[in-house]
Each structure stands twice: as structure tokens, then as C-alpha cells.
Amino acid sequence: MNVHFIAIGGAAMHNLAIALHNKGYQVTGSDDTIFEPSKSRLADKGLLPSEFGWFPEKINTSLEAVVLGMHAKADNPELIKAQELGLKIYSYPEFLYEQAKHKTRVVIGGSHGKTTITSMILHVMHYHDRDVDYMVGAQLEGFDVMVKLTQDNDFIVLEGDEYLSSPIDLRPKFHLYKPNIALLSGIAWDHINVFPTYENYVEQFSIFVDSIVSGGSINYNEEDPGVKRVVEASTNAIRKLPYSTPDYRVENGQTLLSTPEGDLPIEIFGNHNLNNLAGAKWICQHMGIDEDDFYEAIATFKGASKRLEKIAETKKTVAYKDFAHSPSKVEATTKAVKEQYSDRKLVACLELHTYSSLNAEFLKEYKGALDAADVAVVFYSPHAVEIKKLNKVTHEQIANAFERDDLIIYTNPKEFQSFLFSQDFDNKALLLMSSGNYGAWILRHLPKS
Missing domain, CATH: 3.40.50.720 (NAD(P)-binding Rossmann-like Domain)
Structure with missing residues (x-):
């Protein structure tokens, strides 16, 4: 072809x-x-x-x-x-569907968690030498490419993005895959440039649930009220299978997952990631992996690229970077790091970089997102606001949105750099959250040992 x-x-x-x-x-x-x-x-x-x-x-x-x-x-x-x-002109998801229409299509959707859940599933399959086709939005350890297509594999696992398909096809990507097996992890308003209201955004997930083929199934996070409403309201003739966060505990900086065979030490941490794990386990079981084999494999999962990735560590200091940018992701990631390192002071830095996060009307969605941090810092570039042709965002608007009197705000990369590298990080955890790059220099200058 x-x-x-x-x-x-x-x-x-x-x-x-x-x-x-x-x-x-x-x-x-x-x-x-x-x-x-x-x-x-x-x-x-x-x-x-x-x-x-x-x-x-x-x-x-x-x-x-x-x-x-x-x-x-x-x-x-x-x-x-x-x-x-x-x-014949195809959008990216249209062409993927053409390649996958004779396979069992497994589609992972949600405002947050979909990359991590898809990555978990592929890690488990790879661990047990189960060959599947896939499309995932992060580079994974042990995988050369982020898309694999074959003639022979029965399953294809697709990360179901809700963003638009192409400049001439304004349907969300995940509307086009027609899953046999689906998962919905969470709904939190995002992409306000194309979904201007919360109701319009939620509607896209209702359409996704209704696009599952008759007789198919959806696993859904019953702890998310929006997900629960959308799935349970659907009249599609599918099986609806809820999941929730499993029991776990953190001991001396180690997360231990409760399993039928006892506590299992795992590499990932945070309530949101344990919730993701529960969803991934369900999907793997649909794909023929039994529970014991899932636990054996997931114990070695270190996370998807750019998702709570450890970038520096000493005996007294640890630093993570994360792709978190939407309010729900920022809140979940900040809480996760604080829970994992509860005996350390957490310095959490967030770059407002996306169209939504730099929109003055959307900023209020960040209320409480950084509350788990001991020191909360927000960086944004006024130049990025101009490029996106948005109304000017002020320090006062950001401070009011996060509702933290002690919030530290920077717009100058060099001033932010000076603040960050003047800190004494003994007995502290540093968390850098951004879908951008903090002016392209922060990560290059962090200590590696």
C-alpha cells in the first residue's frame, strides 16, 4: 500500500x-x-x-x-x-481503525490516566510474551516504537484521546475506534478551546460509551462521579464493570499493594496510580492474563515516560517530573508525592502552559490543586499567553484561582531558576509539573546524584 x-x-x-x-x-x-x-x-x-x-x-x-x-x-x-x-484522506484515528477493524479493539479513555493504564497493559503483555498491536502516547521501556501494527495479532490496545481527529474532521479521536473492550478512567474538563463548556466535554464521553460495539464491555472507575453517571446512563447493550482503588499502604517510602498472596512491593505510587492499576488488571484479565500473572508483571512496572518520572535522588533529596497540567492531574500528582514522602517537605512547581490553563475563565478549576504541597510555585510565560492570543493573565488571577495566600508566582524563567537553585533541598522532595519545559533549562540543570 x-x-x-x-x-x-x-x-x-x-x-x-x-x-x-x-x-x-x-x-x-x-x-x-x-x-x-x-x-x-x-x-x-x-x-x-x-x-x-x-x-x-x-x-x-x-x-x-x-x-x-x-x-x-x-x-x-x-x-x-x-x-x-x-x-482517500484519513485522519490518524480513521486510519488506525482501518488497520484494526478485524481485530479485538481495546480502547482506554479518560481525561487522565489513559496513558499510564495503556502502558501498564502493554507492560504486562510484554512481560508475559503476549504479542499485541498497540498505540500509546508515551515511550515505554522495552518498546522501540509507540505504534505497532501487524497482520496476525488478535488484539490491538489503543489509547483513546478525546482531542479532535484532524483539521477537516472535528470528531474526537476516540469516537472512531468502535471498541470491543473499553475503559473509562476519569472525566475532568479539559481542552476548552474545542469544548467550551463542561457539559459539551462530558457529552464526548457519552458518545464514546455508546460507540462500544453491541455485546462489548466497559470497565469504569466508579470513584469518579462523572464517569459513573455517563456509563450508568448509557442504554448501549454492553457489560458495565466498575473498578475502584485497591487497598495499599506506604511504609518507609515503599508502596505495598494488598493482594490475595499478601503485600506486594510496587515501583509506582499514589492513589491515582493504584486506581489506574485496578483498571489495567481488569483489562488484562479480559485479554487472558490471570490475576497472579498480572501481579507478577506489574511489580516491575516503573511508569510511563513523563509520568511521575524520578529525575534525581540523593540520600536526603528526591526530584520528580510529571506531565501533569490539568487541575485533576496536578492535584493527584501532588498528593501522591506528598503521601509517598510524608516525612519530607514537598516543593511543588507547576508550569501553566496549555490553552486551557492560560485561560482566565478556566483558572478557577485549579482551586486546591496544590494544597498538598508545603511550598507551591506557579510559573507561566506572558509570551505564551500572547502566542495563544488569549486575554492577559495576572498574578492576582492566578493567586485567587489557587486560593493559597503563600503561592509563589514567576513569569521570568531566570528568576524562577534562581529561586529553585537557591533552595536547600535537604529532606525535601521536588516535583516539577508541566506539559512545557519551564523555559527549556530547568531539567538540564538538576543535580543527578
Whole structure:
């Protein structure tokens, strides 16, 4: 099959391109810029465009499919040429479904936890040498790529993102997968640039539940009121199987999971991650992994990339970075680190970077999100607000939103850096939360021992 990617350099797009190349497809692509690690990965497979830009002459009738990425615009010259020629144009999720329509589709959805749960499932499958197709939004230890597609595997595990599919297909991605087996982990308003109201956002999850094939099943986090309402209100002819956080305890900085065979030491920690683990266990059992085998494998799971990743540790100090940016993720991650290191002072730093987090109307959703921290710091870039063409965000608005009188706020990266590296971190835990990079320098300067 001859496939062309418009915006091949995206995190998801380049992984799909590599997966198809590995499957024996003829793959080409274009992009106006490509960053690492996409650039090196594409180059290793001979898929890196010889020059950046959009080239309508690459589009011709020999192409059997054109995959359109979100980075492209609706007026992209290659897209226009493909439309003029009447070529079949797919969004990323549409093309994944075409590759998976004859497989048992396992789709993990939710505002938070979906990457971690998908990663847990794949870790368990890999541990027990169960080969499955997959698409996950994080790099995993032991996995070369984030997308795998084969002719023969029976199962495909898909991380179900609720963001839009393409510039010309404004449906959420997870509406297109038609799962046989599904999971819904949590609902917390996000992506307000495309879902302007909470009700509109929640509706997308109702559509997801109703998209499960008749006779299929959904495991759902019954501790999340929004999830419980959405799933239990659905009239779809599916099995509805609730799950909740298992019993565990923390002893001397070690999380011990209660199992039928006794306490099991595990690498991950935090109530939200134990809840994720419960959901992953259900899905693995649907896929033929018994409970004992699940526990054996999950004990070695260290977490998904950028999710509560330990980046520095000494005898008296520990530092983590996390992709957390939405209010619910920030609150869960902050509580998790404080619980795990209850005898240490927690310095929690949050970068407001996304469209939602820099929206003055959305800021109030962060109320209480940093309450578990002993020292709470927020960093944001006024320049990022300008780029996103949002109304100006003030220190006062942020302080009022978090409702912490002692909240420390920085807008200058160098001032934030000076504060951070002037701290005495003896007997402290440092948590850096961002979907950005704190001005591209923080992580490079952290001590490694």
C-alpha cells in the first residue's frame, strides 16, 4: 500500500508512519518542521523528507491513502491537491481503525490516566510474551516504537484521546475506534478551546460509551462521579464493570499493594496510580492474563515516560517530573508525592502552559490543586499567553484561582531558576509539573546524584 503523511513529524504521526513502514507499506511524508526525537526516528527508517515544506507535486493518483495530521491546516496545499484528485484522506484515528477493524479493539479513555493504564497493559503483555498491536502516547521501556501494527495479532490496545481527529474532521479521536473492550478512567474538563463548556466535554464521553460495539464491555472507575453517571446512563447493550482503588499502604517510602498472596512491593505510587492499576488488571484479565500473572508483571512496572518520572535522588533529596497540567492531574500528582514522602517537605512547581490553563475563565478549576504541597510555585510565560492570543493573565488571577495566600508566582524563567537553585533541598522532595519545559533549562540543570 502506498501512503502519504501530511505533517509526518508529529508525535503520533511519525510513529504511525514507522509502524506502516515496518509492515511493508510504501510511506512518504511532508512537514514544515520536524523536531527530535521524530527527526532521528524518521531518518533511521529512511522516511525523513529531504526538505521541509509542503509540496503538492508529491500528491498523485498512485497514492492509495493520505493521512492528515492535526499540525496541518485546512488550506494545506498538499491536502487541497489530494481533495482535487479525489484521493482517500484519513485522519490518524480513521486510519488506525482501518488497520484494526478485524481485530479485538481495546480502547482506554479518560481525561487522565489513559496513558499510564495503556502502558501498564502493554507492560504486562510484554512481560508475559503476549504479542499485541498497540498505540500509546508515551515511550515505554522495552518498546522501540509507540505504534505497532501487524497482520496476525488478535488484539490491538489503543489509547483513546478525546482531542479532535484532524483539521477537516472535528470528531474526537476516540469516537472512531468502535471498541470491543473499553475503559473509562476519569472525566475532568479539559481542552476548552474545542469544548467550551463542561457539559459539551462530558457529552464526548457519552458518545464514546455508546460507540462500544453491541455485546462489548466497559470497565469504569466508579470513584469518579462523572464517569459513573455517563456509563450508568448509557442504554448501549454492553457489560458495565466498575473498578475502584485497591487497598495499599506506604511504609518507609515503599508502596505495598494488598493482594490475595499478601503485600506486594510496587515501583509506582499514589492513589491515582493504584486506581489506574485496578483498571489495567481488569483489562488484562479480559485479554487472558490471570490475576497472579498480572501481579507478577506489574511489580516491575516503573511508569510511563513523563509520568511521575524520578529525575534525581540523593540520600536526603528526591526530584520528580510529571506531565501533569490539568487541575485533576496536578492535584493527584501532588498528593501522591506528598503521601509517598510524608516525612519530607514537598516543593511543588507547576508550569501553566496549555490553552486551557492560560485561560482566565478556566483558572478557577485549579482551586486546591496544590494544597498538598508545603511550598507551591506557579510559573507561566506572558509570551505564551500572547502566542495563544488569549486575554492577559495576572498574578492576582492566578493567586485567587489557587486560593493559597503563600503561592509563589514567576513569569521570568531566570528568576524562577534562581529561586529553585537557591533552595536547600535537604529532606525535601521536588516535583516539577508541566506539559512545557519551564523555559527549556530547568531539567538540564538538576543535580543527578
